[in-house]
Amino acid sequence: MQSSSEVDTSSAAPETSGARKAASGSRWSSLPTVVRRSILLVAIVLLWQLYVTLSGVSPLLFSSPLDIAEAFWEGWTSGDLVGATLVTLRILGLGMLIGMLVAAVLTTLATWTRIGEDVLVLLTSMLNPLPAIAILPLAILWFGLSPSALVFVIANAVTWPIAINVSTGFRTVNPTILMVGRNLGLRGFKLVKDVLMPAALPHTISGLKTGWAFGWRTIIAAELVFGVAGGGGGLGFFINDARYFLRIPEVFAGLVTIALIGIALDAVFTWIERRTVIKWGMKSGT
Amino acid sequence: MREQGERHTPRLSEGTNRDFGGEHGDAVSTGSTETRASGRPLLTVDHVRIGYVVDGRLNVAVGDVSFEIWPGEKIMLLGPSGCGKSTLLKAVAGFIEPVGGHISIEGHDLIQPGPDRAVVFQEFDQLFPWRTVADNVAYPLRVTGKEKNEAEATARRFIEMMGLSHAAERYPHQLSGGMKQRVAIARALALEPLMLLMDEPFGSLDAQTRTRLQKELNDIADRTSVTILFVTHSIQEALLLGHRVVVLGQPPSEVEEIVDVRNVKDPDTEEFIEVRRRLRELLAGEGEDVDHAIFE
Ligand SMILES: Nc1ncnc2c1ncn2[C@@H]1O[C@H](COP(=O)(O)OP(=O)(O)OP(=O)(O)O)[C@@H](O)[C@H]1O
Numbered sequence: 001m002q003s004s005s006e007v008d009t010s011s012a013a014p015e016t017s018g019a020r021k022a023a024s025g026s027r028w029s030s031l032p033t034v035v036r037r038s039i040l041l042v043a044i045v046l047l048w049q050l051y052v053t054l055s056g057v058s059p060l061l062f063s064s065p066l067d068i069a070e071a072f073w074e075g076w077t078s079g080d081l082v083g084a085t086l087v088t089l090r091i092l093g094l095g096m097l098i099g100m101l102v103a104a105v106l107t108t109l110a111t112w113t114r115i116g117e118d119v120l121v122l123l124t125s126m127l128n129p130l131p132a133i134a135i136l137p138l139a140i141l142w143f144g145l146s147p148s149a150l151v152f153v154i155a156n157a158v159t160w161p162i163a164i165n166v167s168t169g170f171r172t173v174n175p176t177i178l179m180v181g182r183n184l185g186l187r188g189f190k191l192v193k194d195v196l197m198p199a200a201l202p203h204t205i206s207g208l209k210t211g212w213a214f215g216w217r218t219i220i221a222a223e224l225v226f227g228v229a230g231g232g233g234g235l236g237f238f239i240n241d242a243r244y245f246l247r248i249p250e251v252f253a254g255l256v257t258i259a260l261i262g263i264a265l266d267a268v269f270t271w272i273e274r275r276t277v278i279k280w281g282m283k284s285g286t
Numbered sequence: 287m288r289e290q291g292e293r294h295t296p297r298l299s300e301g302t303n304r305d306f307g308g309e310h311g312d313a314v315s316t317g318s319t320e321t322r323a324s325g326r327p328l329l330t331v332d333h334v335r336i337g338y339v340v341d342g343r344l345n346v347a348v349g350d351v352s353f354e355i356w357p358g359e360k361i362m363l364l365g366p367s368g369c370g371k372s373t374l375l376k377a378v379a380g381f382i383e384p385v386g387g388h389i390s391i392e393g394h395d396l397i398q399p400g401p402d403r404a405v406v407f408q409e410f411d412q413l414f415p416w417r418t419v420a421d422n423v424a425y426p427l428r429v430t431g432k433e434k435n436e437a438e439a440t441a442r443r444f445i446e447m448m449g450l451s452h453a454a455e456r457y458p459h460q461l462s463g464g465m466k467q468r469v470a471i472a473r474a475l476a477l478e479p480l481m482l483l484m485d486e487p488f489g490s491l492d493a494q495t496r497t498r499l500q501k502e503l504n505d506i507a508d509r510t511s512v513t514i515l516f517v518t519h520s521i522q523e524a525l526l527l528g529h530r531v532v533v534l535g536q537p538p539s540e541v542e543e544i545v546d547v548r549n550v551k552d553p554d555t556e557e558f559i560e561v562r563r564r565l566r567e568l569l570a571g572e573g574e575d576v577d578h579a580i581f582e
């Protein structure tokens with residue numbers, strides 16, 4: 001990237017932060033975000049490939065991007081990686097569902113009763129800081145080396161961030177908006193559905209987002225432990241299995257899959273936010 | 287408290303017709319045919335005392351306030367900032383329970399919030415952020431039982447009255463403060479309530495828009511039998527819109543005086559100047575910066 005003192009800053013006008021940095025004299029900033037990121041990605045992959053080719057590092061320790069791409073392609077076409085991904089996602093989905101239900105019950109109790117609120121605050125302050133994976137030994141003790149143990153761990157991981165966010169959302173609803181709802185004669189469930197829920201939506205979405213992120217990290221960690229124990233069949237198991245048989249590119253292909261799904265989940269939430277709370281000015285976009 | 291000026295008979299609402307667009311207003315618009323003796327007040331505020339609990343202590347905002355509102359009347363609440371005007375309005379709306387005294391509506395003591403008393407709040411954030419302007423006005427109509435098409439048509443009419451047709455599809459966060467307030471006014475008017483409770487609704491508008499909307503509100507009140515409780519800082523506005531002006535003092539506030547301004551509408555008359563001077567005195571006696579607070 002060359003820098004120049006007579007940069008055309010007007011081309012960077014749509015993006016304010018870019019415009020500000022462009023004024024300091026770099027043509028780089030005037031490029032669109034997608035282009036900047038793509039260039040960087042390509043550069044990193046090229047450097048990586050160069051390093052592997054030139055340094056002669058052992059293929060048992062490190063794979064080249066080309067090998068990984070090949071393993072990735074094979075994994076997806078042969079169905080191994082697809083199967084592993086589906087197993088993981090199914091367990092994650094089940095855990096999320098249970099976690100969301102428990103969170104919904106806790107939040108309802110916390111919103112309507114004082115004792116419910118106290119219970120939620122207490123449980124959350126104790127269980128939320130605990131890394132969810134720490135529950136796994138107990139879960140294995142209770143459920144054995146079965147998917148149920150994983151589901152339990154995931155449910156525990158996602159319940160607390162969701163519950164605490166949603167109940168904060170309900171409790172911090174703008175009192176004027178609430179008065180407007182009551183002024184229209186809204187009560188009970190209709191008040192909750194038409195006023196409280198949309199008003200609490202920014203918190204709800206960020207709770208779900210955090211919940212998914214926690215759940216995703218936790219399930220991979222739990223499956224790796226399971227993989228070591230020889231059970232499962234999900235992505236963590238896939239990675240462990242590949243390592244055991246020294247199929248190093250497949251290890252990397254598993255990691256790439258995990259990263260891509262994480263990115264996709266994040267994109268889904270960003271998409272939902274764009275269409276709701278950001279569009280309504282309830283949360284500022286980034 | 288005492289009342290000043292000639293005691294005029296207020297208009298009484300005839301029946302229940304509250305159709306803003308209708309042609310029925312004439313029969314009840316003159317205010318000279320009915321007497322108070324023939325009915326009962328729509329709203330009675332009787333030795334009401336209201337406070338907020340702050341840090342476990344009761345902080346009294348409204349000390350002892352009594353007045354009545356007769357059907358079809360326009361009552362202006364005037365008083366220094368922080369004297370409890372909004373608090374009183376919220377109590378009438380049913381959001382705050384007085385710690386003493388009674389508020390009753392048509393004889394009923396225990397009042398709940400309801401669409402028969404549509405409120406225009408003082409706060410700017412009173413619109414639903416997730417609904418467009420058109421939807422913010424139409425949704426309350428749907429909730430109170432109107433058909434979809436009728437609700438949308440009515441909403442359109444009142445949005446146009448507020449001069450906001452161009453912004454009907456925008457979301458509240460894309461509006462200026464004054465525009466938001468006008469949407470809230472449209473929403474309240476469109477409900478065609480028994481009572482309008484308005485908390486400084488025109489406070490954030492420019493002079494021309496304010497004058498136009500004051501006239502619009504007067505027209506609506508003339509055409510229908512709506513009863514209005516209106517909070518304002520402005521003596522000018524109180525005189526222009528009101529039948530009677532309830533002047534409140536410093537918190538914990540009491541009624542300083544209830545001034546009848548029904549026949550004081552022409553700014554050039556002696557009487558108008560006299561009443562305005564009296565109101566200024568009342569407010570000034572309360573330590574308000576007269577020049578600053580009273581002239582708009
Ligand atoms: N939610 C609240 N909690 C505690 N105190 C409050 C609350 N709302 C208002 N008060 C207090 O009650 C008093 C009256 O407030 P209120 O909003 O009714 O005044 P106001 O007459 O409407 O003033 P303004 O003309 O500035 O709108 C003030 O002293 C205020 O500090």
Ligand SMILES: [Mg+2]
Nearest residue numbers: 371372408485
């Ligand atoms: Mg106020």
